[in-house]
Amino acid sequence: xxxxxxTYPSRLIHIATTDPYTHVSIGLEGLDGAFYSFGxxxxxxxxxxxxxxxxxxxxxxxEIKYQMYRLRVTRSDYLRVKALLGEMYSHRERYHYNxxxxxxxxxxxxxxxxxxxFCSQFxxxxxxxxxxVAFDKDTALVRPxxxxxxxxxxxxxxxxxxxLGVDRSLxxxxxxxxxxxxxxLLLRACRFCVRRRR
Numbered sequence: 001x002x003x004x005x006x007t008y009p010s011r012l013i014h015i016a017t018t019d020p021y022t023h024v025s026i027g028l029e030g031l032d033g034a035f036y037s038f039g040x041x042x043x044x045x046x047x048x049x050x051x052x053x054x055x056x057x058x059x060x061x062x063e064i065k066y067q068m069y070r071l072r073v074t075r076s077d078y079l080r081v082k083a084l085l086g087e088m089y090s091h092r093e094r095y096h097y098n099x100x101x102x103x104x105x106x107x108x109x110x111x112x113x114x115x116x117x118f119c120s121q122f123x124x125x126x127x128x129x130x131x132x133v134a135f136d137k138d139t140a141l142v143r144p145x146x147x148x149x150x151x152x153x154x155x156x157x158x159x160x161x162x163x164l165g166v167d168r169s170l171x172x173x174x175x176x177x178x179x180x181x182x183x184x185l186l187l188r189a190c191r192f193c194v195r196r197r198r
Contacts, residue, residue: 001025001035002144006063009046016106024144025054026123036085037119038097049097058160068157073132080130101140109159110140120144
């Protein structure tokens, strides 16, 4: 599923790429099922971001345009994709957003970082590693609009949907600090100071 919202990150990506859609997710049951992608974990904050299940059924004042595509695959390919998504999501705390990798796409330079993905890299690697689709470029250079050109992909629905993202309250400060440069060192320093005060 390709989407474009009116959020600031989506607007920036649209300005940089002029692509009509700026985000991609993968689902196995259509609009009624779960969609997986790399994006914000909290609806009010850009960071922290990582592997999330996106909620596409909730109403929202945000206008989110979408295009839904279907790709016919063999049952064994389907089961491989399903198993990989389930395995990654069950260990989602290990995965983080590849901010630098996303920026490097603009310069046509693939930047891979272990356990870090941006949305289109994640979907591309999922499909390619399961043998469903073969891309003619590095998956770290795949942009959301590249998926609309995959051979055999069929547009089945388009329009406007509810909000995307995980509907949770604001994170604890430590989770926000952890994504900052040297965030883990800052957390250790704070914990050390708290222990010294006791």
